Amino acid sequence: MIVVFVESWNNQFKKASFEAVSYARSWANTAGCGVRAITSASAENASPLAQYGADEIATLELAQTGAGIGAQLAGLVGDAQGVVVAGTAMGKIIAPTLAALTSGALSTNTTGTPTSTSPVTVERGAFSSKGIETISLNNGLPIISFVPNAIGINEESGAGAM
Amino acid sequence: MNILVCISHVPDTTAKINFTADGSALDPAGVQFVINPYDEFGLTKALHIKEAQGATITVLNVGGPETEPTLRKALAIGADQAVRINATSTDAITVAKSIKNHIQANAYDLIICGQESIDYNGQQVPAMTAAFLDFPFVNACVGLDINGGSATAKAEIDGGHALYSCTLPMVVGGKKGLVEEKDLRIPNMRGIMTARTKPLAVEEGEGGGHTAAVSFAKPAAKSAVKLVPADQVNELVRLLHEESKSI
Numbered sequence: 001m002i003v004v005f006v007e008s009w010n011n012q013f014k015k016a017s018f019e020a021v022s023y024a025r026s027w028a029n030t031a032g033c034g035v036r037a038i039t040s041a042s043a044e045n046a047s048p049l050a051q052y053g054a055d056e057i058a059t060l061e062l063a064q065t066g067a068g069i070g071a072q073l074a075g076l077v078g079d080a081q082g083v084v085v086a087g088t089a090m091g092k093i094i095a096p097t098l099a100a101l102t103s104g105a106l107s108t109n110t111t112g113t114p115t116s117t118s119p120v121t122v123e124r125g126a127f128s129s130k131g132i133e134t135i136s137l138n139n140g141l142p143i144i145s146f147v148p149n150a151i152g153i154n155e156e157s158g159a160g161a162m
Numbered sequence: 163m164n165i166l167v168c169i170s171h172v173p174d175t176t177a178k179i180n181f182t183a184d185g186s187a188l189d190p191a192g193v194q195f196v197i198n199p200y201d202e203f204g205l206t207k208a209l210h211i212k213e214a215q216g217a218t219i220t221v222l223n224v225g226g227p228e229t230e231p232t233l234r235k236a237l238a239i240g241a242d243q244a245v246r247i248n249a250t251s252t253d254a255i256t257v258a259k260s261i262k263n264h265i266q267a268n269a270y271d272l273i274i275c276g277q278e279s280i281d282y283n284g285q286q287v288p289a290m291t292a293a294f295l296d297f298p299f300v301n302a303c304v305g306l307d308i309n310g311g312s313a314t315a316k317a318e319i320d321g322g323h324a325l326y327s328c329t330l331p332m333v334v335g336g337k338k339g340l341v342e343e344k345d346l347r348i349p350n351m352r353g354i355m356t357a358r359t360k361p362l363a364v365e366e367g368e369g370g371g372h373t374a375a376v377s378f379a380k381p382a383a384k385s386a387v388k389l390v391p392a393d394q395v396n397e398l399v400r401l402l403h404e405e406s407k408s409i
Binding site: 009015066067070071088089090092093095096097099100101103104105106107108109121125126127128129130131132133134135136137138139140149150151152 | 173175179181188254255258280281282283284285286287288289290291292293294298299301302317318319320370371372373374375376377378379380381403404406407408409
């Protein structure tokens with residue numbers, strides 16, 4: 001499973017939320033697995049995530065801080081093949097916290113979906129956008145934090161089991 | 163109070179970035195290296211705290227011997243002592259582990275990092291360091307007040323600001339706004355002279371790595387501006403949705 005953390009604001013999703021699910025769907029299609037979305041939104045508001053590719057949707061009460069959410073996710077991703085977090089202000093704390101606590105392999109500022117899954121290889125911005133780095137995530141749980149608006153939204157239905 | 167300021171050794175912001183012929187790394191020829199601009203805000207903030215309530219400031223870099231001039235510049239600006247952790251700095255989690263190890267062996271009340279370095283733009287090390295230590299962490303920090311054993315921190319978030327109250331020790335990922343650009347400290351002659359004799363210790367860092375750079379390349383040249391006639395709103399929407407992915 002590719003696990004995607006889907007951020008919500010006052011029980012509502014923004015574009016970055018749907019983009020995160022689309023990203024996870026794209027990665028899961030390459031890896032030959034499913035997508036599990038984790039969100040704090042209510043089940044009623046979370047169900048539309050299925051149309052962007054979520055096969056499973058878990059709604060949880062989450063911590064108030066990015067570090068707290070990162071710690072919660074660390075306990076939920078044991079069976080994951082990868083994790084996706086949007087590069088929002090909160091996501092920029094969640095992703096590295098998760099990587100530290102799971103001894104994962106993290107790519108931030110990512111601008112593309114994985115071009116390889118063994119190891120996971122992605123492109124990211126570097127040198128303040130004067131360069132593009134291709135990075136491989138070699139050891140530990142692959143975790144990708146992408147730049148919002150870099151990937152776009154794709155509607156591709158998942159099973160959406162709550 | 164003991165303050166640790168983490169310093170990155172990065173290409174100057176005006177440097178022309180080129181990569182080696184095989185694309186495996188930055189070509190350092192002709193590149194001037196400086197203190198990471200985000201870290202400069204943190205160092206000046208530390209100096210403000212020192213002048214207000216007294217503190218010892220240690221600056222730390224994870225890198226090879228080539229980074230020592232950058233540490234000496236930080237000493238010239240006003241830090242009291244420096245530590246270079248001898249390790250490569252291209253994998254964030256091993257950098258954070260090295261910093262964590264140093265912090266666990268020394269007592270710090272406040273750890274100030276820049277929110278990111280302008281070479282790898284990772285925004286990873288400060289949060290990772292805080293997670294390893296289980297310290298409170300505030301990122302994108304644009305305001306910090308210390309009151310005894312606690313702190314109030316202002317952070318930029320999506321759509322505004324947030325105020326956090328934390329106990330010390332804590333980790334901060336700072337940016338412009340932590341201090342104003344006009345207040346950044348620069349070395350004076352006395353600072354440059356005394357920097358030569360201030361202590362600079364070297365410790366061994368963590369090895370290994372979880373990620374690896376495969377290659378570097380320059381981005382494609384920007385395309386010409388597209389002008390969309392005012393009566394073609396549908397075409398504008400299509401371009402924003404399909405090409406720039408803005409909506």
